[in-house]
Amino acid sequence: MPYVTVKMLEGRTEEQKKALVEKVTDAVTETTGASKEAVVVFIEEMSKNHYAVAGKRLSDN
Template identity: 30%
Template sequence: MPLLTVELFPGRTPEKKRELIQALTDTYLQVCGGKAQAVTILLKEVDPADWGVGGRSYADIIAENKAQN
């Protein structure tokens, strides 16, 4: 039973999450085959303050980008 885990920032609507789950399932089945009932998708929302790149948190990067615009 495959498990696909996607980590993303919060903010998507339940409808968008359902759409993403369906699209990921469909793509997995097209590439790897199998049955939809066997594919598990796990969406994990991560606060931007808990996600960093280049020594900086995304919360800081987002705030900086907002200040520049």
């Protein structure tokens, strides 16, 4: 059973997340041969104050 975790900044719409899950599931089934029912996708959303690049939080910009 493949498990996929997608970590991204919050702010995407429900429609965008639905499309993401569908496409990730399709990619996993096509490349691994696993059935769609066996693919588990986790979306972990982070706020901009919990994400930093080059020593600066994105919320500080």
